Amino acid sequence: MSSAADATATFYQSLQSSRLLTDTQLRELWGWLAYARPDLQGMAKEIHRRGWLTPYQIREIAKGRGAALKIAGRYTLLEILGEGGMGRVYKVQDTRMGRSVALKVIRKEKLSHALTIERFLQEIRALSAMDHPNVVKVYDAEEVSGHHFYVMELIDGADLTKIVRDNGPMGIPEACDAIRQAAFGLQHAYERGLVHRDIKPSNIIVPRNGSAVKLVDLGLARLMEPPGGEDAHRITQEGFVIGTPDFLAPEQARNPMAVDIRADIYALGGTLYYILTGKVPFDGATPTEKLLKHCTDPAPSLLLQRPDAPAQIEQIIHWCMAKRTEDRPQTPEHLAFALLPFCPASTVGTGAFVGPSSGRNPMPAGPHLVPTYAPPVYTPPGMPLPLPDPNPSSQVFKLPPQTTEDDPIRRRSEGGFPVGAVLVALGALFVVAVLGFAVYRVFLKTDPPPPDTFTNTQDMKMVRLEGGTFRMGSPEGETGREPDGREGPVREVTISGPFFVSATEVTNGQFLKVMGTNQSKAARIAARPESLPVDAATWDEANEFCRKMTEKEKGQTWARKGWAYRLPTEAEWEYAARAGTDTPFACGPAANFGTQAVFRATEDDPLGIGGEPNKPLRFAQDVGKTEPNKFGLYDMNGNIAEWCSDWYKPGAYKDAPRDNPTGPADGDKRTIRGGSYQSPASGVRSASRDGRRPTDRLEYVGFRIVYAPVQK
Numbered sequence: 001m002s003s004a005a006d007a008t009a010t011f012y013q014s015l016q017s018s019r020l021l022t023d024t025q026l027r028e029l030w031g032w033l034a035y036a037r038p039d040l041q042g043m044a045k046e047i048h049r050r051g052w053l054t055p056y057q058i059r060e061i062a063k064g065r066g067a068a069l070k071i072a073g074r075y076t077l078l079e080i081l082g083e084g085g086m087g088r089v090y091k092v093q094d095t096r097m098g099r100s101v102a103l104k105v106i107r108k109e110k111l112s113h114a115l116t117i118e119r120f121l122q123e124i125r126a127l128s129a130m131d132h133p134n135v136v137k138v139y140d141a142e143e144v145s146g147h148h149f150y151v152m153e154l155i156d157g158a159d160l161t162k163i164v165r166d167n168g169p170m171g172i173p174e175a176c177d178a179i180r181q182a183a184f185g186l187q188h189a190y191e192r193g194l195v196h197r198d199i200k201p202s203n204i205i206v207p208r209n210g211s212a213v214k215l216v217d218l219g220l221a222r223l224m225e226p227p228g229g230e231d232a233h234r235i236t237q238e239g240f241v242i243g244t245p246d247f248l249a250p251e252q253a254r255n256p257m258a259v260d261i262r263a264d265i266y267a268l269g270g271t272l273y274y275i276l277t278g279k280v281p282f283d284g285a286t287p288t289e290k291l292l293k294h295c296t297d298p299a300p301s302l303l304l305q306r307p308d309a310p311a312q313i314e315q316i317i318h319w320c321m322a323k324r325t326e327d328r329p330q331t332p333e334h335l336a337f338a339l340l341p342f343c344p345a346s347t348v349g350t351g352a353f354v355g356p357s358s359g360r361n362p363m364p365a366g367p368h369l370v371p372t373y374a375p376p377v378y379t380p381p382g383m384p385l386p387l388p389d390p391n392p393s394s395q396v397f398k399l400p401p402q403t404t405e406d407d408p409i410r411r412r413s414e415g416g417f418p419v420g421a422v423l424v425a426l427g428a429l430f431v432v433a434v435l436g437f438a439v440y441r442v443f444l445k446t447d448p449p450p451p452d453t454f455t456n457t458q459d460m461k462m463v464r465l466e467g468g469t470f471r472m473g474s475p476e477g478e479t480g481r482e483p484d485g486r487e488g489p490v491r492e493v494t495i496s497g498p499f500f501v502s503a504t505e506v507t508n509g510q511f512l513k514v515m516g517t518n519q520s521k522a523a524r525i526a527a528r529p530e531s532l533p534v535d536a537a538t539w540d541e542a543n544e545f546c547r548k549m550t551e552k553e554k555g556q557t558w559a560r561k562g563w564a565y566r567l568p569t570e571a572e573w574e575y576a577a578r579a580g581t582d583t584p585f586a587c588g589p590a591a592n593f594g595t596q597a598v599f600r601a602t603e604d605d606p607l608g609i610g611g612e613p614n615k616p617l618r619f620a621q622d623v624g625k626t627e628p629n630k631f632g633l634y635d636m637n638g639n640i641a642e643w644c645s646d647w648y649k650p651g652a653y654k655d656a657p658r659d660n661p662t663g664p665a666d667g668d669k670r671t672i673r674g675g676s677y678q679s680p681a682s683g684v685r686s687a688s689r690d691g692r693r694p695t696d697r698l699e700y701v702g703f704r705i706v707y708a709p710v711q712k
Contacts (some may be wrong), residue, residue: 032046056079074096078090081102083588101139106150108146117148129192156209158205159202169276172313183268185214185215190261195263245287248263253295260325261331269320286470298318299318453500456558464499465501469493470578482688487687487688491658501576502705504633508530509530547565579630585607586637591609592610598635598638598684601614605680621639648663648692649667669692672691672701
C-alpha cells in the first residue's frame with residue numbers, strides 16, 4: 001500500500017507543478033484521494049472521468065514532463081493528432097483566445113540553418129495573410145527553445161486517404177467536388193505567389209460537419225521565384241525539396257526548384273484518380289521506379305477501373321497529368337471550373353466557394369449548374385480541354401487518307417490484283433500456325449502467365465508482387481534498432497518476381513480446415529477465433545500446411561506448373577513488409593496502435609502512438625483490421641509474429657548474397673519476422689527479426705504464405 005500511496009503522492013505533486021488544474025480542482029482531487037485511496041491507475045482514470053485532463057496529458061505528467069505541456073505561455077497541448085516526416089501535429093488549447101487549434105512542431109533537423117529558418121518564417125508570414133474557405137487558416141508562428149512551430153485552424157474531419165481506405169473509392173460527384181474545392185484553395189495560394197509542392201490525398205481534408213474542404217500543409221510551400229535564383233541550390237540542399245513520389249510531377253522529379261503551379265495541378269489530377277479508384281497512378285517497388293513512370297508512362301486509364309465514370313473525367317485527369325506543363329490546365333481555376341458540371345448540387349460543404357478570390361468567374365451561368373453524370377464538357381478560357389480521338393485505333397501509327405492516284409496498293413487492287421488468292425494463302429498459313437501452337441502447348445505443357453491476384457480455396461487473397469530492389473535492414477541510429485547487429489548492415493537486395501503473398505496471416509479457421517487439428521491458444525479462449533491469426537503453430541507445421549495447400553489446389557485455374565505454396569524467405573518478407581518504404585514502418589516513422597499495427601503499448605516507446613500503456617493483450621486481433629501497406633498486405637507489423645523459411649543467425653546480413661538471399665546454410669533456429677501483440681512498437685518495425693527453434697510452439701508466432709516458383 002505504501003508503494004501505491006507514494007506513487008499517487010508523486011503524481012499529485014507533478015499535477016501541482018504542471019499548473020494544468022485549478023486550485024479548486026486540486027483540493028477536490030486531494031479530498032477524493034484521501035477517501036478512495038486509489039492506486040496510480042485509478043487516480044488517472046478518475047481525472048479523465050471528470051474531464052479535467054486528456055489521456056495524453058496524464059501520461060506526460062506521469063513521465064515528469066508536465067511542464068512541457070504548455071508552450072509559449074498560451075498553448076496547452078491536449079493530444080497528438082499525427083506525425084510525419086516534417087514534424088508532429090498536436091491539438092492544443094489557445095488559452096488567450098479560448099479556442100482549440102492545431103500546432104505543428106517542425107523537426108529540428110529540418111530547420112538547422114539560418115537560411116532555412118528565414119525561408120520558413122517568410123512562408124508562414126505569407127500563409128497567415130491568406131484568407132480562403134478552402135485553405136486552412138494559419139494564426140501564429142513562434143520559436144521556443146530552438147523548436148519552431150506554427151499554429152493553424154483545427155479541422156474535425158478526415159483526409160481523402162483515410163476516407164478511401166475506410167470506405168473505398170468515392171462517388172463521382174463527391175470526388176470531383178473535393179478536387180474542385182481544393183483547386184480553388186490552390187488558386188488562392190497561386191495568386192499570392194505560393195506553390196504547394198506536396199499535393200496528395202492526405203493533404204486535403206473533408207470536415208465532418210459538411211463545411212468547406214480544406215487544403216492543408218502549406219507551411220512548407222516555396223515562395224515562387226525565378227528558377228536558378230541565387231539561393232536555389234542552397235535551399236535544395238537545406239531540405240526544401242519535398243513531394244510524394246505517388247503524385248509528383250515529372251518536372252519536380254527532375255528539378256524541384258524550377259516547378260510552378262502546374263506541378264500542383266498534375267498532383268491534383270493524380271489525386272482525383274486515386275480517390276476514384278483507390279489506386280495510385282503508377283505502381284512501383286521503389287520511389288525511383290514510380291518517379292520514372294511519372295516521367296515516361298502515359299497517364300492511367302480511369303475507365304478501366306471505373307467503367308461508370310464519364311469519359312470526360314478521364315480526359316480531365318489526362319489533361320492534368322500531361323507530361324509537358326504547357327499541355328495542362330495553366331491555373332487551378334481552369335481545373336475547378338472544368339469539374340464543376342460533374343459536382344453535386346450546391347449544398348453545405350459542396351458549394352462553399354463558387355469562384356476564385358479575385359472575383360473572376362469564367363464559368364458562364366446556365367443549365368450546366370444542374371448536376372448530371374454526362375454533361376457537356378466545359379472548356380476553361382484560354383486552355384482547350386483535349387477531346388477524344390473521333391476515330392480511335394489500337395495501332396500506334398495510322399496511314400493518312402489517300403486517293404487512288406496516290407496509292408499504288410489501291411491501284412493494283414482496282415486493276416485486278418489477285419487479292420482473293422492472297423487471302424486464301426494467308427488463311428492457310430494462319431491455320432497451320434494455330435495448329436502448331438496447339439501441338440507446342442500439348443507437348444510442352446506450358447502455363448499462361450499467373451494472374452494479377454487470386455483467392456484460393458481457403459478464401460485467402462493472394463497478392464501478386466513483381467519483385468524489385470530495396471534496402472534490407474535498419475540503419476545505425478534508427479530508433480528501436482537492436483544493438484547486437486542482427487538488423488544490419490543495410491544493403492541493397494533484389495527479389496525476383498512475380499510471386500504471390502497472402503494478404504493476411506493464416507487464420508485459425510483456415511489452419512483447422514487444412515490440417516484437421518489446431519493447438520492455438522486463442523482458439524481455446526477467444527469467443528470467435530476463426531478470423532484470428534493462428535498461433536502456436538510450429539515451423540514444421542507451417543511447412544506442412546503449405547505442402548497440403550499445394551496438393552489441394554492442383555487443377556485450379558491459378559495453379560502453375562513448377563509453383564508451390566511455401567513460407568517466405570526473410571528477404572521476401574521484408575520486401576513485402578516495406579512496400580517501397582525506407583521508414584521503420586511501412587506507414588511511416590511511427591505506428592498508431594490498432595489502426596496501423598498491433599503491439600504492446602509502453603510508456604516510453606517513441607515509435608508507438610496510442611494504446612493503453614503496458615496493458616498486455618491476451619491474444620492477437622482479427623486479421624485484416626489494420627491499414628494495409630501500399631502492396632495491399634495487412635498486419636506485416638505486429639499482431640502475430642511470422643515464421644520465415646530461413647535459418648536464423650544474428651550476423652547473417654554481412655555475407656548474404658544480393659540477389660534472392662535465402663539465409664544461412666544451417667543453424668538451430670528459424671527466423672521469425674514482424675513482431676507481435678506482445679512486442680513493443682520498436683519490436684514490430686519492418687527490419688525487426690528474431691529466431692526460434694523450429695519445434696517451438698509459441699503463442700505469439702504464426703505465419704503467412706507465398707505462392708511462387710519452386711526454389712532450385
